[in-house]
Amino acid sequence: MSTAMNFGSKSFKPRPPDKGAFPLDHFGECSAFKERFMECLRESGYESGACRQRAMAYLECRMERQAAPRGAAGQLMANEPLEKLGFKDLIDEKSEAKPEK
Amino acid sequence: VVPGETALAFYKAKNPTDKPIIGISTYNVIPFEAGQYFNKIQCFCFEEQRLNPHEEVDMPVFFYIDPEFVEDPKMAKVDLITLSYTFFEAKEGQKLPLPGYQ
Numbered sequence: 001m002s003t004a005m006n007f008g009s010k011s012f013k014p015r016p017p018d019k020g021a022f023p024l025d026h027f028g029e030c031s032a033f034k035e036r037f038m039e040c041l042r043e044s045g046y047e048s049g050a051c052r053q054r055a056m057a058y059l060e061c062r063m064e065r066q067a068a069p070r071g072a073a074g075q076l077m078a079n080e081p082l083e084k085l086g087f088k089d090l091i092d093e094k095s096e097a098k099p100e101k
Numbered sequence: 102v103v104p105g106e107t108a109l110a111f112y113k114a115k116n117p118t119d120k121p122i123i124g125i126s127t128y129n130v131i132p133f134e135a136g137q138y139f140n141k142i143q144c145f146c147f148e149e150q151r152l153n154p155h156e157e158v159d160m161p162v163f164f165y166i167d168p169e170f171v172e173d174p175k176m177a178k179v180d181l182i183t184l185s186y187t188f189f190e191a192k193e194g195q196k197l198p199l200p201g202y203q
Contacts, residue, residue, distance in 0.1 A: 014127050017141035021148035024158045034111060034159055048108040055109040059163065077143070085142065086107030086165060 022062070025076055030061040056087045105168035107142065112160040112186060116152035123151050124188040131183045134175055138167040139182065149191045160186075 025031070037054040044050035062077035083091055102108045116122050126146045130136035144162040152158065162184070170176050 014129075014147075015141070016147045017144045019143045021150075022143050022145050022161055022163075024145065024150050024152075024160070026153070026156070026158060028159075031159065034161075037109065038111065048102045049106055051109075052106075055107075058109060058161075085163070 019078065019080065023076055025062070025065075029065045030058055030076065033058040033061045052087065053090060056082060056085075056090055059085065102166060104138070104166040104170045107163065107165045110162045110164070110184070112145075112162070113157060114152060114160055114188065115157040116154060119154045121151055121153050123149050123191045125149050125191045126186045126188045128184060128186050131185070132179060135170070135179055135182045138170040138173075138176070139184065140165050140167055146186060 033054070037051055037058050040051035040054050041048070048055075059077060060082070063079050065076045082088075114124075125148065128141075128144075128146055130139045142163045142165065144164070145160040146162075164184075166182070
């Protein structure tokens with residue numbers, strides 16, 4: 001897909017992700033969370049902001065799981081405080097609400 | 102997606118062959134100028150990923166659009182940004198090629 005039109009302008013340099021790569025979820029351990037998230041997207045007309053709770057749940061799932069042996073990679077996602085991943089407002093809400101369990 | 106708000110997206114990859122494939126992917130953003138505002142927090146790209154025979158996996162991307170996007174007059178008419186990934190089969194010692202503009 002070459003677009004010859006961009007001669008002279010700065011080239012697009014792909015940047016690696018800030019927090020590295022997600023190991024693949026070969027066993028679909030978090031697929032249920034992904035399905036719930038996708039269901040929410042469909043129902044909301046693909047409004048990303050409406051589904052952040054479920055996105056957060058998916059990422060929490062990843063952080064909790066041990067990946068299948070893949071060298072040194074442990075979890076499906078390194079533990080990162082959810083506030084730092086842009087979910088601070090949802091965390092604050094959660095801690096204000098009465099715990100259900 | 103609101104600039105500044107983190108968002109999650111999923112792609113799906115399938116290996117239709119009888120052999121495991123080790124792939125590595127790189128991405129592209131269209132329109133070109135929006136690429137500088139696209140920030141990936143975590144994704145499946147840039148590292149080799151192994152897909153077993155006939156395996157199908159979900160590939161997540163966790164990202165946000167830089168809030169400065171809304172300040173850029175060149176982006177005023179942009180309301181659709183398309184992120185695409187290309188999977189290459191990784192060969193030993195292969196370096197990831199930069200797409201297009203060599």
